[in-house]
Amino acid sequence: MRWLKSIISTAGITLWLLVFxxxxxxxxxxxxxxxxxxxxxxxxxxxxxxNIRIQNTYAGTTTNAQGIFEIRVRNLPAILVITHIAxxxxxxxxxxxxxxxxxxxxxxxPIDLDEAEITSDPYKVFKGKHQEIIDYDFLDTNLLILSYxxxxxxxxxxxxxxxxxxxxIKDVSYLKKPGQIFKDCMGNCHLLTKDTAYQIYxxxxxxxxxxxxxxxxxxxxxxxxxxxxxxxxAFQGNTDKTQNLDYSASLHANIPGINSKNxxxxxxxxxxxxxxxxxxxxxxxxxxxxxxxxxxxxMFLINSGSVRHFSDILRFAEMVYYKPAFQTLxxxxxxxxxxxxxxxxxxxxxxxxxxADTIHIDYQNRKNWKPVIxxxxxxxxxxxxxxxxxKFSLAEINLRNGSVKEVHKIEKLxxxxxxxxxxxxxxxxxxxxxxxxxKRLFQGELAF
Numbered sequence: 001m002r003w004l005k006s007i008i009s010t011a012g013i014t015l016w017l018l019v020f021x022x023x024x025x026x027x028x029x030x031x032x033x034x035x036x037x038x039x040x041x042x043x044x045x046x047x048x049x050x051n052i053r054i055q056n057t058y059a060g061t062t063t064n065a066q067g068i069f070e071i072r073v074r075n076l077p078a079i080l081v082i083t084h085i086a087x088x089x090x091x092x093x094x095x096x097x098x099x100x101x102x103x104x105x106x107x108x109x110p111i112d113l114d115e116a117e118i119t120s121d122p123y124k125v126f127k128g129k130h131q132e133i134i135d136y137d138f139l140d141t142n143l144l145i146l147s148y149x150x151x152x153x154x155x156x157x158x159x160x161x162x163x164x165x166x167x168x169i170k171d172v173s174y175l176k177k178p179g180q181i182f183k184d185c186m187g188n189c190h191l192l193t194k195d196t197a198y199q200i201y202x203x204x205x206x207x208x209x210x211x212x213x214x215x216x217x218x219x220x221x222x223x224x225x226x227x228x229x230x231x232x233x234a235f236q237g238n239t240d241k242t243q244n245l246d247y248s249a250s251l252h253a254n255i256p257g258i259n260s261k262n263x264x265x266x267x268x269x270x271x272x273x274x275x276x277x278x279x280x281x282x283x284x285x286x287x288x289x290x291x292x293x294x295x296x297x298x299m300f301l302i303n304s305g306s307v308r309h310f311s312d313i314l315r316f317a318e319m320v321y322y323k324p325a326f327q328t329l330x331x332x333x334x335x336x337x338x339x340x341x342x343x344x345x346x347x348x349x350x351x352x353x354x355x356a357d358t359i360h361i362d363y364q365n366r367k368n369w370k371p372v373i374x375x376x377x378x379x380x381x382x383x384x385x386x387x388x389x390x391k392f393s394l395a396e397i398n399l400r401n402g403s404v405k406e407v408h409k410i411e412k413l414x415x416x417x418x419x420x421x422x423x424x425x426x427x428x429x430x431x432x433x434x435x436x437x438x439k440r441l442f443q444g445e446l447a448f
Contacts, residue, residue, distance in 0.1 A: 196215065269283040
């Protein structure tokens with residue numbers, strides 16, 4: 001707790017805490033229910049498949065065949081974000097008196113492909129020829145894009161909807177080397193320049209850059225923060241003290257026991273209560289267990305008559321068979337998923353940090369598995385990646401039984417920053433066929 005107290009006592013960091021925690025209001029009341037119907041403005045016919053979400057959260061639902069929806073909220077008034085591929089989106093504020101009888105009318109969207117280039121493969125490309133895409137992230141289901149416009153010779157922040165229709169453009173060339181979008185654990189996006197971080201605020205088709213502070217201060221506070229629940233902030237333990245995990249030990253006595261107090265070899269995940277600041281360690285996994293397995297494997301080969309040197313066998317076993325485990329923690333639909341690849345399971349925790357279920361997994365044992373977990377926070381789905389030569393295959397992880405199923409083969413070599421949001425796949429790709437030779441943002445719809 002010493003580190004937390006020192007952070008809170010620092011004047012500059014206190015400003016950050018006030019900024020980040022301002023929207024947090026915890027209530028003990030039961031969730032409220034908003035009910036309504038969505039219709040076509042012109043025909044008055046109910047619209048099926050409209051997406052409805054609570055602003056600044058990933059809680060959402062869709063309308064049924066009669067255009068009717070029902071969504072739970074914690075507080076009223078609430079802002080609902082309403083989108084559909086064939087209609088212009090809308091945001092509405094719902095008060096207590098309206099909660100049981102919302103009527104929403106959407107205007108049909110004309111087909112406009114000015115913002116998107118349709119390629120011969122199954123992808124749409126943002127803007128295309130005169131934009132160098134530097135980075136991107138998401139504002140709910142909207143896209144936030146940092147780009148360089150060659151025609152106008154300037155850096156731009158752009159907000160589009162998921163159909164690539166531009167909602168807002170802001171010239172940020174006056175800033176010193178804008179180079180990255182950082183999304184913190186509470187869903188706020190920040191524009192990072194050479195030495196300053198600006199929180200990005202988007203309202204009524206206008207982009208604002210607010211609360212400038214140093215990049216280092218932002219990382220010190222939230223660099224290892226993973227996500228936010230209603231009551232806690234989740235953090236991954238500081239790994240600055242962790243040595244190179246591709247280590248070797250020639251003596252069995254040099255390997256600490258599983259209950260060793262040597263914390264330098266642990267994956268640590270902990271939660272901080274947003275009201276009391278109390279710290280709770282949820283998981284502390286010791287990598288020495290894998291080290292012991294590697295040693296035992298080496299001794300088995302030596303005792304079986306192998307003529308290779310002990311240290312050579314051990315080093316190979318550690319690098320190939322017993323590499324450090326990829327452990328990660330994700331939030332999906334108010335549940336906490338611990339992807340425990342060391343133990344071949346997914347541990348599921350509920351909001352009060354109690355273990356609710358465990359699922360067996362074995363996909364991590366495939367030789368072509370890439371240690372990455374991708375979350376679609378809108379659809380509440382989890383994905384991982386398998387390599388196929390220089391290409392990647394995206395596979396959905398079944399969160400009920402741990403099985404995996406390929407849902408999309410990325411038909412580009414070495415894509416970067418692969419993300420999934422609201423059922424769409426996104427990635428950056430350095431398009432050598434483009435006359436500018438620039439990095440572009442690709443989008444593909446996933447088939448389920």
